[in-house]
Amino acid sequence: MGNQNNSLTSLALQKFKKNFWGVLSLGIIACIGLISIFAYLFAPDASKNANQMHLSIHSKSPGFEVKMLTIPSDIESNQNFFSKLFFGKENTDTEIPIESFSVKDNIFHYVEYASDGLKGLEKQINLSQFPDLDYKSYIDNRSFIFGTDKYGRDYLSRILIGSRISFFIGFVAVFISLIVGLLMGSLAGYYGGKIDAFIMWIINMTWSIPTLLLVIAITLALGKGFWQVFIAVGLTMWVEVARVVRGQIISAKEMQYITAARALGYNDYRIVTKHILPNIFGPLIVISAANFAAAILIESGLSFLGIGAQPPMASWGAMIKDHYNYIILGKPYLALIPGLCIMLLVMAFMLVGNALRDALDVKT
Numbered sequence: 001m002g003n004q005n006n007s008l009t010s011l012a013l014q015k016f017k018k019n020f021w022g023v024l025s026l027g028i029i030a031c032i033g034l035i036s037i038f039a040y041l042f043a044p045d046a047s048k049n050a051n052q053m054h055l056s057i058h059s060k061s062p063g064f065e066v067k068m069l070t071i072p073s074d075i076e077s078n079q080n081f082f083s084k085l086f087f088g089k090e091n092t093d094t095e096i097p098i099e100s101f102s103v104k105d106n107i108f109h110y111v112e113y114a115s116d117g118l119k120g121l122e123k124q125i126n127l128s129q130f131p132d133l134d135y136k137s138y139i140d141n142r143s144f145i146f147g148t149d150k151y152g153r154d155y156l157s158r159i160l161i162g163s164r165i166s167f168f169i170g171f172v173a174v175f176i177s178l179i180v181g182l183l184m185g186s187l188a189g190y191y192g193g194k195i196d197a198f199i200m201w202i203i204n205m206t207w208s209i210p211t212l213l214l215v216i217a218i219t220l221a222l223g224k225g226f227w228q229v230f231i232a233v234g235l236t237m238w239v240e241v242a243r244v245v246r247g248q249i250i251s252a253k254e255m256q257y258i259t260a261a262r263a264l265g266y267n268d269y270r271i272v273t274k275h276i277l278p279n280i281f282g283p284l285i286v287i288s289a290a291n292f293a294a295a296i297l298i299e300s301g302l303s304f305l306g307i308g309a310q311p312p313m314a315s316w317g318a319m320i321k322d323h324y325n326y327i328i329l330g331k332p333y334l335a336l337i338p339g340l341c342i343m344l345l346v347m348a349f350m351l352v353g354n355a356l357r358d359a360l361d362v363k364t
Helices: 002-018 020-037 081-087 155-191 193-208 211-222 226-252 256-263 268-305 316-327 333-359
Strands: 064-071 094-104 107-112 122-126 139-144
Touching (some): 002 020, 020 333, 155 333, 211 226, 268 316, 268 333, 316 333
Antiparallel strands (some): 064 094, 094 107
């Protein structure tokens, strides 16, 4: 039985490898996954949530460059390496975009950057504010590859860190939906009768409420925030899993190998987990890929409505919400870049789902 399973798995893998779009999509998902985990390593602005605001350089075009003066502060940060890597750097220094600077009599003079052709304010600070009077190492030319958003934050950094929420909501939602769906579907399909009728009533009730409304209701009950949305999306997705598992178990429990397992005196838990579920894994993988894509879209919709991840946390849906009016104001890329990111990730999951469905199709 084990060898047969292995040969079927290797056949499915061979079929999947031949599917160009499936393999490419899996590569895209893997890249976005790596970026989302190590976002702060790749982001030019590695501060927490990439939330360094410079209002004087708001809504600048991609490729914009400016001199950035960093004024060091006396506050010491006790962050360790892993905290910086996964949660961003707690920035205690002050960053100021400047147009020009000069030094006279131990006084550092600088002209702040002013947008829209206005003249910037002239300010001065004592050179002793820089360690060892080395002011040059605190001035660097900063370039913004994707430009800046309406608050003057680095847009590329926000996009990279925003990938986290979209990516992880898929994982958490699919995980929750699989746990609840497998439990409910297995109970309904295996035992039938009143248990089946009751669970099917719950499934139909849940199914009849529009997903977005149910998510909004759960989010309002649990409060706005990051984890609340994850749980809410997961709890609305178990229905499809439960229906498929129930249908597959109803047909599988009549098979001869299940009758043989019962005759050998195996308990129900072992029959369901060891003999039925491994044989209905194919459709579950396909549904999980589709649910992943749906979860990303729902989260983006919720962030757009303002009940997803809360500011200053970066989220692709919230970034579209912040900048959709810029489509008319002549800077459409501010809304289009996160929109294209959502589209790319959702499409990659759908194509992987289709490729897996073809690869796991026993009939071919």
